[in-house]
Amino acid sequence: MIRAGLTTAAFLLLGGCATSSLVLLPDDEGHQGSVAVLEVAGQPAGAIIASGNSRTALGDKTPMTKPLGAKGLKKQEAALLTGLPPPARSFRLYFEQGTVTLTPQSVSVLNALKAEIAVRSGPEVEVIGHTDTIGSGESNDNLSMRRAEQVLSWLVSQGLDRSIMSAVGRGERELTQPTADNVASAANRRVEVIVR
Amino acid sequence: MGRQALLRKSVFLIFLTALMMAPASAQIARIKHSAGNAAIERGSNRLPAVPGRQLFAGDRLVTGKDGRISLSFIDNTRFAIGPNSSVSVSEFQYDRTRQRGSFLTKVDRGSLAVVSGKIAKSGPDAMKVRTPNTLLGVRGTKFIIDVPK
Numbered sequence: 001m002i003r004a005g006l007t008t009a010a011f012l013l014l015g016g017c018a019t020s021s022l023v024l025l026p027d028d029e030g031h032q033g034s035v036a037v038l039e040v041a042g043q044p045a046g047a048i049i050a051s052g053n054s055r056t057a058l059g060d061k062t063p064m065t066k067p068l069g070a071k072g073l074k075k076q077e078a079a080l081l082t083g084l085p086p087p088a089r090s091f092r093l094y095f096e097q098g099t100v101t102l103t104p105q106s107v108s109v110l111n112a113l114k115a116e117i118a119v120r121s122g123p124e125v126e127v128i129g130h131t132d133t134i135g136s137g138e139s140n141d142n143l144s145m146r147r148a149e150q151v152l153s154w155l156v157s158q159g160l161d162r163s164i165m166s167a168v169g170r171g172e173r174e175l176t177q178p179t180a181d182n183v184a185s186a187a188n189r190r191v192e193v194i195v196r
Numbered sequence: 197m198g199r200q201a202l203l204r205k206s207v208f209l210i211f212l213t214a215l216m217m218a219p220a221s222a223q224i225a226r227i228k229h230s231a232g233n234a235a236i237e238r239g240s241n242r243l244p245a246v247p248g249r250q251l252f253a254g255d256r257l258v259t260g261k262d263g264r265i266s267l268s269f270i271d272n273t274r275f276a277i278g279p280n281s282s283v284s285v286s287e288f289q290y291d292r293t294r295q296r297g298s299f300l301t302k303v304d305r306g307s308l309a310v311v312s313g314k315i316a317k318s319g320p321d322a323m324k325v326r327t328p329n330t331l332l333g334v335r336g337t338k339f340i341i342d343v344p345k
């Protein structure tokens with residue numbers, strides 16, 4: 001018992017007075033995830049920290065977690081959260097059957113997309129083309145890529161830097177509306193654009 | 197077209213397809229904002245952490261007493277790094293198609309706010325954070341790590 005106490009005291013002394021800490025918060029949608037303590041000082045551990053709006057001093061195998069309470073976050077912690085980049089936003093553009101022609105409703109989405117890219121600092125744009133299941137898998141790989149490139153070319157024509165963008169075609173592999181083969185689906189004929 | 201020419205053309209097309217299928221495959225994140233003294237250490241190089249700059253696995257992000265860096269990863273993970281910090285992305289692998297991967301970040305000193313992304317969702321301990329005395333497994337959440345000097 002005394003030995004355990006001494007070991008703890010020695011550990012605290014070695015660790016100095018400043019201890020690493022973890023503040024756990026709910027995500028922006030209000031869900032609460034958790035963090036597992038897998039190792040402490042090279043030794044396996046197994047504690048799970050799961051209470052939101054809590055503070056935990058790290059360095060102990062069974063760490064003490066306390067609610068943030070009325071004091072809330074420290075000033076520098078609040079500043080850090082304010083500095084987080086905005087979440088990624090995604091846009092969907094739909095196409096006419098078997099073509100790289102946007103549906104009339106999707107033309108207006110292009111402008112919203114362009115505006116979103118314009119307000120971001122250091123933006124990155126990922127363009128992913130898809131098709132429905134009409135036609136062969138191979139021809140749909142090709143069509144999905146051409147759809148993605150169509151959107152990418154439009155963004156380039158609007159003065160956006162090609163090097164911040166990437167385009168891929170996933171063919172008929174990722175249907176948003178599951179169908180049998182050779183079924184026309186307006187929902188599946190799409191390009192998804194992720195703006196970060 | 198002769199057989200040689202056809203072969204050359206096929207090889208070129210395969211190469212082109214590979215380029216299109218895996219655009220900038222090594223890029224893992226981009227700097228979104230930075231302030232004060234803020235740098236990326238890549239091997240023996242030290243680059244200013246300016247908005248838009250791409251990051252690669254193995255990069256270390258370093259800030260001075262007035263420094264700040266924020267960045268977004270290709271799996272949608274987001275970081276904000278506070279002053280007097282040293283944070284390395286030791287390991288980052290992400291399969292965009294299957295939306296799975298592994299991610300290890302080391303916080304040697306300073307502060308880091310994280311909103312986890314798709315890698316953390318892809319497995320119980322697919323995303324890990326190491327501090328000088330602790331290894332953490334991240335299970336889909338938002339958190340702040342502080343490692344005082």
